[in-house]
Amino acid sequence: MKLAKMIGLDMHLPAGKLPGFYAQIIKGIAQNAPLYGRYKELLIFKSEDQIPQALKVLEHYRVPSERCDLLLLPPEGLEQDDLFDDYAIITRNENIFVDLALVALFTIHATKPDAEPAPALLQLKEHMIGNISSNNVTMHLIDRQLKELADRIAKAYSCDVEWHY
Incomplete structure (x- = not known):
């Protein structure tokens, strides 16, 4: 993506x-x-x-x-969570931006046989800003200050996090 x-x-x-x-x-x-x-x-x-x-x-x-x-952010495939309005910048021509000083984007991967990405994402749900899905890839948006929390939660469920921005 x-x-x-x-x-x-x-x-x-x-x-x-x-x-x-x-x-x-x-x-x-x-x-x-x-x-x-x-x-x-x-x-x-x-x-x-x-x-x-x-x-x-x-x-x-x-x-x-x-x-x-x-x-x-592309409008197609964009899903907004409860915190979205706190972070999104929507311009006059309806383009949607996020400030990379505040927002980080990641994907979560089930790299081990006992990995459980769904419960990991469920636990992170209350902290999510939104996600973008395209070509069978979902990128999640979270407050940049919560990167370590996301890493720890993913690890607890035997998953890996890949940070993109």
Whole structure:
């Protein structure tokens, strides 16, 4: 399963500026580095090559930003769990992203004869953000801070976890 990794710049807009200020920034960036999408103050770019141009525009307007690595999730085969809304970034054009600083993706494998992947996944269910299924492969999304927990639970059921992002 091939997922698209993209780059985000999370702007820290100064307080008290008129709405036109934001529009000027977006227009300036769009002229130099095409935006893939945006969500509030988060600007999303498809390529690393676009970041220097976008940063020049932000520097011109004296707007600091933080870079983040984002993963574009495919809408087909995506199943959302209870925590999904806490982690998902849904842009104006309805693309769905997760921040890789917060979310990790894994598959679980039954590598031993006594492996029980179903109960392992059931125990992890309350921590799941969602999963993506494609071509008989299911990739699970979980809070990055819970990677060690997922590894321990999988091991208890004689399974292995393969981390993808």
